Amino acid sequence: MRPIPLLAVALLTASLLTACGTEPSDPDGSSPGDVWQTQRLDATPGPDASPVFVTDGDDALLLTVSEDGELVSHVSVEGADFERGTPLDAGVTYLELGDAVRLPDGDWYVLGSGGLAGSGNDERMLFEPHAFRSADGLSWEEVDVDGFTDAVDIGALEVVDGTIVVAGTYRTAKDPGMGGFEAHAWTSADGERFTRVDLPGVPAYTGYRTESYAGHAAVVGDRLLVGGRTGRDAALWATDDAGATWQQVGAGLDVYDLSSLTVVGDTVLAGVAEGRHTAYASTDAGDSWSAVEALRNGSEDGAWAPVWAGGAGFWTLTGVDEMRWSRPEVCYADLDQCGKNPGPRLVTSADGDSWTAVDLDGSVDEVVGTADGRTLVLTGDGDGMAVHELAAGTTPPEAADPVEPETVELVTLGEDEEPVVGTRYHAPMYLHCGMTHFWFGGKPWGRTDRGPDIETGAGDDSAPTGWPYAQGMLYGYATVTGADHLEYTTADGEVIATYERIRKAYGCA
Secondary structure (H helix, E strand, C coil): CCCCCCCCCCCCCEEEEEECCCCCCCCCCCCHHCCCEEEEEEECCCCCCCEEEEEECCEEEEEECCCCEEEEEECCCCCCCEEECCEEECCCCCCCEEEEEEECCCCEEEEEEEEECHHHHCCCEEEEEEEEEECCCCCCCEEEEEECCCCCEEEEEEEECCCEEEEEEECCCCHHHHHHEEEEEEECCCCCEEEEEEEEECCCCCEEEECCEEEEEEEEECCEEEEEEEEEEEEEECCCCCCCEEEEECCHHHHHCEEEEEEEEEEEEECCCCCECCCCECCCCCCEEEECCCHHHHHCCCCCCCCCEECCCCCECCCCCCHHHHCCCHHHHHHCCCCCCCEEEEECCCCCCCEECCCCCCCEEEECCCCCCEEEEEEEEEEEEEEEEEECCCCCCEEECCCCCCCCCCCCCCCCCCCCCCCEEEEEEEECCCCCCEECCEEEEEEEECCCCCCCHHHHCCCCCCCEEEEEEEEEEEEEECCCCEEEEECCHHHHHEEEEECCCCCCC
């Protein structure tokens, strides 16, 4: 299975194979190129179409949908180089592939949804199911499917005892683009005719408080786990009979949402969407869970992270929602570092307890493993899309310690605290509604001068030379100079704007 896509990737078309050594890194530290074997691919997914990257045995399949609706595949057989398949005009607008599997007869099979109806103000997405099949992963044809009675999002596919099991979500609203989400599962013996199986504990959709979804799947032993959410709580379902019957499991998984499920040996890891940790672990096939202490949430705004399995261990990303680099104490220390988060770090673990950061360039989309122990990492960067291969038994190159932002101690006002006349306070100014009004010290202030203005909500994204502007904010200083009068200045004391206390605050859209 693959997680809900975490990163949008801008891709260029390229086809270049760079052969690098695959020997383990030396104790004195080899460069990443000494360990990873990299192949760049001629694949250009559309801006809203996430790639599907899966393995079966020692074979690997990458599927992308281009902006003009072409289904493009790349296949690696038994560790050979990826070969580009024949593009197929899917004939579907806004096709989003859900997941792909290898069928018992050896064919590759992918299921997704898409479609568009109307035009102009009446245009709406249909989210109709679409399936495609290929004997070799290179040439594809569409398969007619039935059994889906509503617009649908396809989350995950697994083949269990010869049965295709689908985890997904109906969109029950009159306009599917407005949601009406209900989690369900479906089973099929042939990839054409599907039978819905209701998941226990899923309420009929009556509003956002009852919405649910199913989007992740993993097989551990003889059990298939499917994860998602009901209402405001993560949900986990299990089937021991290939999707015929289901039960709710997941004691201790007390989080809002799941981002992924994956298995190494007898250990299942669940990536989570919010909370103090970014992953939870289970060693009893999903019945009970505990937080992975080494993966504590370092962000103030969430803990979304995928988890994957590849080679002999687990892989995940840290710092996905890292906001430390946008904190006022960082931006006031140096505007050049404001918002310049180094980006997520790829980390790996053999047991799910101890994690090591990995040195690898590019924005990671997916990590998969092969039966012979290789790890394949799909990335996108300014040079395009690439697959990086780590040979079985090879230790990946360790990344350097993360760079920490420089900070300064802020002079700020406490809640309900009145500003002291003459004291200069750090006072970030949010510019979405412009500079006409300013909220400071728990009170509204109105501008009194006629100087330059910036209103990012109206499309402004620049400031006069010398102004402390970054990411839609002014990082200036507020000083109350007398009764109900305030100056807003740069660090050097240049007055940017002046204000007076007003009775009523004004808002904007």
